[in-house]
Amino acid sequence: MRVLVLGGGGREHALCWSIAQSPLLEKLYCAPGNAGIAAVAECTALDPDSDEAVIAFCQRESIDLLVIGPEAPLAAGVSDAARAADIRVFGPSRAAAMLEISKTFTKNICDASGAPTAAYAAFDLPEDAKAHVRQTGAPIVVKADGLAAGKGVIVAETEADALAAIDHIFDGPGGASVVLEEKLMGEEASFFILTDGKTILPLAGAQDHKRAYDGDDGPNTGGMGAYSPTPSLTPMLEQAALEQIVTPILTEMTARGTPYGGILYVGLMLTADGPKLIEINARFGDPECQCILPRLKTDLLPVLAACADETLAGTTLDWRNETCITVVMAAKGYPGSYDKGDPIGGLTDAATDPKVTVFHAGTKADGDQTLANGGRVLGITALGQDIAEARSRAYSAIKAIDWPGGFHRTDIGWRAL
Numbered sequence: 318m319r320v321l322v323l324g325g326g327g328r329e330h331a332l333c334w335s336i337a338q339s340p341l342l343e344k345l346y347c348a349p350g351n352a353g354i355a356a357v358a359e360c361t362a363l364d365p366d367s368d369e370a371v372i373a374f375c376q377r378e379s380i381d382l383l384v385i386g387p388e389a390p391l392a393a394g395v396s397d398a399a400r401a402a403d404i405r406v407f408g409p410s411r412a413a414a415m416l417e418i419s420k421t422f423t424k425n426i427c428d429a430s431g432a433p434t435a436a437y438a439a440f441d442l443p444e445d446a447k448a449h450v451r452q453t454g455a456p457i458v459v460k461a462d463g464l465a466a467g468k469g470v471i472v473a474e475t476e477a478d479a480l481a482a483i484d485h486i487f488d489g490p491g492g493a494s495v496v497l498e499e500k501l502m503g504e505e506a507s508f509f510i511l512t513d514g515k516t517i518l519p520l521a522g523a524q525d526h527k528r529a530y531d532g533d534d535g536p537n538t539g540g541m542g543a544y545s546p547t548p549s550l551t552p553m554l555e556q557a558a559l560e561q562i563v564t565p566i567l568t569e570m571t572a573r574g575t576p577y578g579g580i581l582y583v584g585l586m587l588t589a590d591g592p593k594l595i596e597i598n599a600r601f602g603d604p605e606c607q608c609i610l611p612r613l614k615t616d617l618l619p620v621l622a623a624c625a626d627e628t629l630a631g632t633t634l635d636w637r638n639e640t641c642i643t644v645v646m647a648a649k650g651y652p653g654s655y656d657k658g659d660p661i662g663g664l665t666d667a668a669t670d671p672k673v674t675v676f677h678a679g680t681k682a683d684g685d686q687t688l689a690n691g692g693r694v695l696g697i698t699a700l701g702q703d704i705a706e707a708r709s710r711a712y713s714a715i716k717a718i719d720w721p722g723g724f725h726r727t728d729i730g731w732r733a734l
Contacts, residue, residue: 437497462494503589647723
């Protein structure tokens with residue numbers, strides 16, 4: 318099978334790493350890829366958000382399956398254009414991906430399907446949003462309605478923080494409108510579902526660490542580390558999420574003529590009243606993908622193809638009886654401004670343990686050197702019999718990496734411990 322993966326981050330490295338192990342694979346491409354992905358796939362400079370460029374490449378290289386990693390190509394309609402050109406696609410249509418593209422859309426789907434979520438109000442004007450804050454007070458969660466690269470959520474503990482957050486959201490990406498939500502209390506967890514539009518196949522649960530610094534302090538990021546499975550998302554809570562959130566939402570999407578096929582990322586708050594929906598993403602999480610796929614013993618490629626072909630029924634997944642953790646190394650200054658171009662050493666030494674994999678998120682090759690080329694740059698991933706063993710392996714591997722321009726949290730997995 319000839320496969321093209323769109324994207325160039327840590328999630329796409331994990332996807333390519335997993336797909337590359339399939340005996341069904343004939344040739345693997347990635348656009349644009351990164352220095353790490355280049356070790357398992359042929360990277361190409363085509364624009365992943367251009368449907369014309371993607372279709373032309375797929376036709377020229379006889380691609381059997383197009384795997385869409387990030388959200389931007391979905392929002393650009395690449396999946397729709399590819400299907401119209403008779404290309405098999407793993408990834409939802411743009412109409413189905415509205416579950417991620419617009420938080421207001423998702424809230425409306427929750428209202429229609431009865432899926433439990435936080436109380437909310439949506440506003441197109443900052444003045445109206447600020448008036449709502451002054452009336453309701455804080456704490457309150459301020460969210461960009463549109464796509465904001467994982468940085469469009471601010472938990473405001475005071476009214477002043479909320480007013481400042483509204484200005485920040487309207488001035489940034491995805492900020493044409495804002496959603497204000499009640500702050501739910503509980504523990505967060507991520508739940509991943511594979512579906513072909515008819516069959517629902519639970520993948521795995523994970524727990525992300527959004528804040529930049531130890532102790533869950535500092536600004537929100539795209540994710541500074543994750544582990545899977547998470548003890549907080551028990552089988553009983555997974556079943557509740559399936560019955561009360563996932564199935565009603567997917568049923569509502571099908572009833573509207575926009576069935577959802579692909580990977581569904583369900584962000585949950587595990588409250589005293591049961592799981593409630595925080596957000597939905599139309600893609601594998603990043604960094605959750607990096608700590609889920611190493612646990613999977615089942616060949617991923619035919620499962621992705623079954624989602625594309627609507628033949629997922631009867632598929633089962635086999636898992637390693639191990640915990641996996643990913644610790645993100647980011648450029649100093651992230652999620653604010655940061656430098657690029659620093660050389661990174663010790664990557665080979667960091668991965669000498671067979672239970673450790675270093676996934677690249679923001680890197681580029683320069684001759685024999687690997688250079689930092691993003692905010693989140695590496696995802697050091699390790700398997701272990703339990704969270705403590707996996708964590709020890711990951712942090713031991715980090716000690717081998719020579720990158721003075723990087724930083725990482727030292728407490729990933731603390732909740733489980």
